[in-house]
Amino acid sequence: MTRTQTTVFVLVAVIALVLGLTVNKVLNSKAQADPTKLLDAGIVLLPQGRDVPTLDLVDQNGKPFKTSQLKDKWSLLFFGYTFCPDICPATLAELRELKKMLPKEAVDNLRVVLVSVDPHRDTPEQLKKYLGYFDSSFTGLTGEEKTIEKLANGVSIPFIPADTNKPNYTVDHSGNLVIVGPDGRQRGFIRAPLNNQKLAAQLPELLMQKD
Template structure:
């Protein structure tokens, strides 16, 4: 990772900490209960929801998906790619384990979505095969261009650094954080990396109770 890339991720980490402290204060002042347990589990809820950009995506079945129409369930968006050597398989394995330990009523309200940051290689077929190794119910999304992906990633404050696709076996620098999308199709918050399985199993059902 270059010095510039390291700087970007350090700044992102600092912003996340500041954001967490600010939201903690806002939620406490609104009398919405003690958010300490959620924050301790890495779940940061926004004081105001954010609309998603109208970016056209394609799912693992080759079907078009409008991001601003992602509704009905809570969604955890993870920005990664199928050729990722480390953070992606680890995170997806953790999400599979967390899902397996959640109560059935929580599982029914939740979906896991891998948003590919590598549209050059991640075709719908590749996404479907890869996600099948973890959980066939996990969803995969890809876009026609890196620009569309960056528009979405920047909107939910989980940026990534596009790869130099001319290099063989290239990798893509990206965050391990998750974007939390509510059933109304707006961003409700974040889940910070690294994921804590035990705490998330305990607190995700509490998050899903929010309207």
């Protein structure tokens, strides 16, 4: 091969590499969700994933549950409680309906979790009974109040612990949902109130991502 041929060969290889990278970038950009549409649907993604505090809780079946188990699927965490008079039943009902609007592949890659902010009354048995009214596939988590506070603060969804000495007390908490990716890290939030029509259009693309 002459020097000229070698130079031509190298140039062709470089051009092919540049074109390949450009096409790959374009394809990937098309595969990514439109940030404007995500925000319009109430989905706020963090620039970088955030570690979820490693804590020990208990699920609705009375089995130990570590926050490190929030992996392999996308999870939506809602901090609420079973004696909540309004926002909690409304949110869980909306999440039940949202699941029906999503394609099966997205649903199979989704975990909905109710984290109780009222562990004094929300025993595993109470959580299981309550979630059964909405969707028995939903996960319920409870535990020590301090542990739940650490989790809530760690994912920026703080709540105000109630005065449990008062009869029929209520707990002040946020209606936002926490998005946890298959890697077990917090990826963002879904702002309340939920807009199921817009979420159903934007969530599938996110839920189909494996990492």
